[in-house]
């Protein structure tokens with residue numbers, strides 16, 4: 001594998017500011033994403049991948065042509081070009097630590113920013129690696145430019161090694177994943193693959209096989225508004241009703257701050273309004289899709305109890321589906337996971353199956369009918385100035401992708 005070239009790619013990509021903007025109406029939400037996309041298309045053309053193009057939404061699609069004549073499954077790899085708005089991605093100055101010898105890492109431009117072993121226990125596993133950090137003033141953008149660099153390097157490697165047996169390999173680079181719009185303009189028919197892998201995961205040798213199933217509940221509380229001077233016995237203040245309602249919800253369970261592992265939650269996210277009307281937005285999350293109905297029921301029961309105390313108040317609870325647990329769809333194409341494990345086993349490594357307490361683009365793609373687990377990308381502590389990546393772990397992912405397309409081609 002070409003480690004040097006992989007690192008150079010990663011550097012080129014992180015230096016383009018592609019911060020997603022949640023408030024933007026345009027798609028993509030920031031012009032840097034289009035600029036990075038154009039660079040990727042040029043690089044794909046230079047590799048001999050002639051069909052690479054950027055569509056009108058900024059999405060990149062390309063095909064590494066098959067090396068086999070008999071029909072073989074089309075495998076797709078997907079990564080997102082934007083970075084999280086939580087920390088700026090402007091003027092990223094990546095720092096390289098060669099042969100990391102252990103211990104805390106002080107970031108040079110802001111000594112307050114320290115990547116601590118106590119907060120990053122996985123640092124113990126990367127001693128001797130080449131680590132890439134920020135200078136402490138921006139995020140790194142390994143989420144998901146590590147994924148982009150891994151997929152691009154895998155494509156280059158496949159183009160240079162026609163002796164590797166594989167079917168068509170589709171590449172798909174998306175925009176605005178970090179603001180929940182990653183698959184808004186994706187047509188799975190255009191990807192045209194049997195299976196897809198997002199390369200947007202953590203560390204090495206992990207395969208995310210489940211995500212939350214997710215719903216949003218909008219609770220509207222209507223009170224009775226009247227001038228305070230004549231309010232006695234007549235006003236029902238929706239703000240007081242909302243406060244009462246919120247205290248009736250469980251806090252020591254079913255809350256993100258009180259749960260982990262496979263436990264779901266009912267999470268008040270946002271509140272707005274006044275005396276006459278209040279709206280509260282909730283996130284409902286669970287790995288068992290059927291339990292989302294129980295979570296909505298928790299809201300309805302608390303609403304009923306609140307109305308006992310405020311008889312003039314009115315509640316309306318509206319629930320909308322956001323995405324489904326990827327695991328629900330992967331059962332229909334179990335090879336998506338089993339062949340990823342097999343490919344890694346052929347490299348003498350063992351895949352760890354993991355679950356994500358959130359959603360991925362793969363949750364939506366899987367729901368739409370394209371099974372899409374998520375693979376490791378060498379990234380750690382994402383979305384923050386303390387983000388870092390291991391070059392060796394990125395190489396492990398390149399090896400995994402190459403083995404994966406081979407494994408799918410040999411699958412009968």
Ligand SMILES: [Zn+2]
Nearest residue numbers: 080143144200
């Ligand atoms: Zn990501």
